[in-house]
Amino acid sequence: MQRCGTIESVRRMVRDRWGFETFRPLQEQAIEAAVSGRDTVVVIPTGGGKSLCYQAPAAARESGITVVVSPLIALMKDQVDALNARGIASALYNSSLRSDEKRNVIDGLHNGQFKLLYVAPERFPDQNFIDLLHGAGVNSIAIDEAHCISHWGHDFRPDYRKLSALRDIFPDTPIHAFTATATPRVRDDIAAQLKLNAPAFLVGNFDRANLTYRVLWRREMKQRIMTILDRYADKGAGIIYCIRRNDVDELTASLRSNGYDVRPYHAGLSPDIRKANQEAFSSREANIIIATIAFGMGIDRPDIRFVLHTGMPQSIEAYQQETGRAGRDGLPAECVMFHTTADFMTWRAILEKGSSGDDVKIRIAQLEKVLDFCKAPSCRHRLLVEHFGQTYDKESCGACDACLGERDDVPDATVVAQKILSAIVRTGERYGAKYLADVLIGNDTDKVADRGHLNLSVFGLMSEYDTQDIRSWIDQLAAGGHLAVGEEYRTFSVTDTGWTLLRGTSEARLFADDRAKRGAKRERRRRRPVAPDFQDDQSMGTAYAGDGESELDAELYEALRKVRKELADERSVPAYCIFPNKTLEKIAIMKPMDDASLGAVPGIGPKKMEQYGAFMLECVKRFAC
Ligand code: ADP
Ligand code: ZN
Numbered sequence: 373m374q375r376c377g378t379i380e381s382v383r384r385m386v387r388d389r390w391g392f393e394t395f396r397p398l399q400e401q402a403i404e405a406a407v408s409g410r411d412t413v414v415v416i417p418t419g420g421g422k423s424l425c426y427q428a429p430a431a432a433r434e435s436g437i438t439v440v441v442s443p444l445i446a447l448m449k450d451q452v453d454a455l456n457a458r459g460i461a462s463a464l465y466n467s468s469l470r471s472d473e474k475r476n477v478i479d480g481l482h483n484g485q486f487k488l489l490y491v492a493p494e495r496f497p498d499q500n501f502i503d504l505l506h507g508a509g510v511n512s513i514a515i516d517e518a519h520c521i522s523h524w525g526h527d528f529r530p531d532y533r534k535l536s537a538l539r540d541i542f543p544d545t546p547i548h549a550f551t552a553t554a555t556p557r558v559r560d561d562i563a564a565q566l567k568l569n570a571p572a573f574l575v576g577n578f579d580r581a582n583l584t585y586r587v588l589w590r591r592e593m594k595q596r597i598m599t600i601l602d603r604y605a606d607k608g609a610g611i612i613y614c615i616r617r618n619d620v621d622e623l624t625a626s627l628r629s630n631g632y633d634v635r636p637y638h639a640g641l642s643p644d645i646r647k648a649n650q651e652a653f654s655s656r657e658a659n660i661i662i663a664t665i666a667f668g669m670g671i672d673r674p675d676i677r678f679v680l681h682t683g684m685p686q687s688i689e690a691y692q693q694e695t696g697r698a699g700r701d702g703l704p705a706e707c708v709m710f711h712t713t714a715d716f717m718t719w720r721a722i723l724e725k726g727s728s729g730d731d732v733k734i735r736i737a738q739l740e741k742v743l744d745f746c747k748a749p750s751c752r753h754r755l756l757v758e759h760f761g762q763t764y765d766k767e768s769c770g771a772c773d774a775c776l777g778e779r780d781d782v783p784d785a786t787v788v789a790q791k792i793l794s795a796i797v798r799t800g801e802r803y804g805a806k807y808l809a810d811v812l813i814g815n816d817t818d819k820v821a822d823r824g825h826l827n828l829s830v831f832g833l834m835s836e837y838d839t840q841d842i843r844s845w846i847d848q849l850a851a852g853g854h855l856a857v858g859e860e861y862r863t864f865s866v867t868d869t870g871w872t873l874l875r876g877t878s879e880a881r882l883f884a885d886d887r888a889k890r891g892a893k894r895e896r897r898r899r900r901p902v903a904p905d906f907q908d909d910q911s912m913g914t915a916y917a918g919d920g921e922s923e924l925d926a927e928l929y930e931a932l933r934k935v936r937k938e939l940a941d942e943r944s945v946p947a948y949c950i951f952p953n954k955t956l957e958k959i960a961i962m963k964p965m966d967d968a969s970l971g972a973v974p975g976i977g978p979k980k981m982e983q984y985g986a987f988m989l990e991c992v993k994r995f996a997c
Pocket of ligand 2 (some may be wrong): 750751752753754768769770771772773774775776
C-alpha cells in the first residue's frame with residue numbers, strides 16, 4: 373500500500389485548499405477510515421459533502437493516485453476542474469477525450485503527476501487501462517453514486533456491476549463506496565458486490581430538519597404552483613419535477629404565458645438548450661427549472677428554496693435525492709408533491725417499456741412504497757427517516773403537512789379504524805376496499821347479499837361515510853402497517869399491529885381524504901359573492917393558510933392574473949409586459965378602488981395607468997362587492 377497522509381495533514385489540506393475550518397458530520401470519520409486504509413460504505417445525504425471525504429485524503433497522500441469512479445462525464449469534468457483550481461493535480465480519463473488529451477493523461481500518470489484520476493465504470497475490463505493504473509500506483513479507489521451497483525437501488529446501472537472485478541484487480545487497495553441514498557439492504561449489497569473487506573459503514577443522518585414536506589392530491593395544481601412561485605419571487609430558486617417530458621413542456625408553456633421566467637430541462641431537448649438552461653440555473657441567471665429526473669446531478673446551488681413534484685416520484689430514494697437538493701444552505705425550504713393514482717400507472721407503463729421482468733417487480737415495489745408514503749397517516753420526516761433504517765425520536769417534526777395540522781384529523785380515529793378492522797375480520801380477511809366499503813356503508817349489492825354479509829353486525833356500521841372516505845382510510849391503515857395486502861389481489865388482512873388497535877391497546881390516527889376536501893371547498897366557494905366570471909377554478913387551495921401573507925387576497929390576485937392574461941393575449945405580448953407579478957401582488961394587497969390609489973401602487977406609472985388602469989380597477993371593484 374502507498375504511504376498515506378495523517379489525519380492532521382488532511383485537516384491542514386482542507387483548511388488550505390478548501391478553506392473549510394470544520395468537518396461536516398461523518399466527514400471526519402470517513403477521512404479517518406480512508407487514512408487508516410479501511411474499506412468503507414459512506415452514506416451521506418446529497419449536499420452533505422461526500423467528495424471531500426475522498427478528495428482531501430487523496431490530496432494529502434505523498435504518492436500514487438486515488439481512482440474515482442463516477443457515472444457522469446459532465447460531473448467528472450466539473451470536479452476535475454475544481455480540484456485543479458485548488459492546486460490539486462487531477463485528470464479524467466474517458467471516451468470524451470481526444471487522442472492527444474488521452475496521451476497527456478497517460479504521460480501524467482507515468483510521471484506521477486496526478487493525485488486523483490476520474491474514470492467511468494465501463495473502463496474496467498480494459499487490460500491496457502488496468503496496466504496503466506498499476507504503473508501509476510493506485511493508493512485507493514473511491515466509488516461515487518455507489519448505489520448504482522445494486523439492483524435494489526433506484527438507479528441500477530449495469531456498468532457498475534463491472535466494478536465487482538476491482539477487488540481482484542487491486543486486492544490490497546482500500547475501496548470507499550459513497551452514496552446519498554441507500555437502505556440497509558442496498559448498503560449490504562454494495563459491500564457484497566464490491567467484495568469489501570470488513571468495511572466501516574458510516575451512515576449520515578437522513579433527516580433534513582429544514583425541509584417542510586407536503587403531499588397533496590393533484591387538483592388545481594397550476595394555481596397552487598403559481599402561489600408557491602410568487603411566494604419565492606426574488607427569494608432563491610426552485611426545481612419543479614415532472615414525470616414526462618411532455619409535462620415539462622406543457623407546464624413550461626403554461627407558466628410562461630402567466631408571466632413566469634421558467635426554463636425546461638429534459639432529455640428530449642437539444643444538448644445546447646439543456647446545457648444553457650443548466651448553466652443559467654447554476655449561475656443564478658435563471659431561478660426556476662422545470663425538469664424530468666434527468667436534471668439535478670451535480671446541481672450545487674445552496675439556495676434552492678423549493679422542490680415541487682407534479683407527480684409521484686418513482687421511489688422514496690429518488691424523492692429523498694430530489695427533495696434533498698432543496699435547502700442545502702440549511703435555511704428553511706419546502707418540498708411539495710402533487711400526486712394522483714394515475715401516476716402509478718404512468719410510471720408502470722414507463723418501467724415496463726424500459727426494463728426486464730425482475731427489475732419491473734422491484735421498481736413496482738418501490739412505487740408502492742411511495743404510495744404508502746403519500747397515504748400514511750404519520751409524520752413525513754419520520755416516514756423518510758424510518759425508510760432509511762433510522763429511528764426518529766421527535767414526537768412531531770413541526771415541518772410536514774401532518775404535524776402542521778394541514779391534514780384534517782378524523783375525530784375518533786381509533787373507533788373508525790376499529791370498525792374497519794372488524795369488518796375485515798368478520799368478512800374473512802379476503803376482500804378488497806370497494807367491497808369492504810359496501811359492507812360498512814350498508815350497500816345491499818348482490819355480492820353482499822350472496823355472501824350472506826347483510827346480516828353481519830358490521831353491515832351499515834359506517835353509513836354516514838362514503839366509499840371514498842372508507843377506501844382512503846383502508847389505504848392509510850395499510851400504509852401504517854395495520855393491514856397486510858394480499859399478494860395477488862389488493863385484499864386486506866389484519867396484522868399484529870392492527871390487532872393491538874382492535875384490542876384497544878393502541879390508538880390510530882387517520883386523516884380525511886384530501887380528495888374529499890374538494891367537495892367541501894367547492895361548496896364554500898359557491899357561497900361567496902363572486903362575479904360569475906371568476907367562479908370557475910379560481911381556488912388557491914388552502915394548504916398555505918397561515919404562511920404570513922394573509923394580507924394578500926389570493927382570490928383577487930388570481931382574478932387580476934386572469935385579466936392580465938386576457939390583456940396580454942389580445943396584444944400578443946407576454947403577461948409580464950402588462951404587469952409583473954409583483955405589481956399584481958401589490959394590487960391584491962392594497963385593493964385600490966380609484967385612480968389615485970391605483971397610481972400609488974409601486975410599479976404603476978402614468979403610462980401603465982393609462983393603458984391598463986381601468987381594467988385593474990374594475991376587477992378590484994367587482995371583487996369588493
Ligand atoms: P455531495 O457529493 O455529498 O452531494 P458535495 O461534496 O458536492 O456534496 O458538497 C456539497 C457542498 O458542501 C459543496 O459546496 C462543498 O464545497 C460544501 N462542503 C463540503 N464539505 C464542507 C465543509 N466541511 N465545510 C463547509 N462546506 C463544505
Ligand atoms: Zn412531521
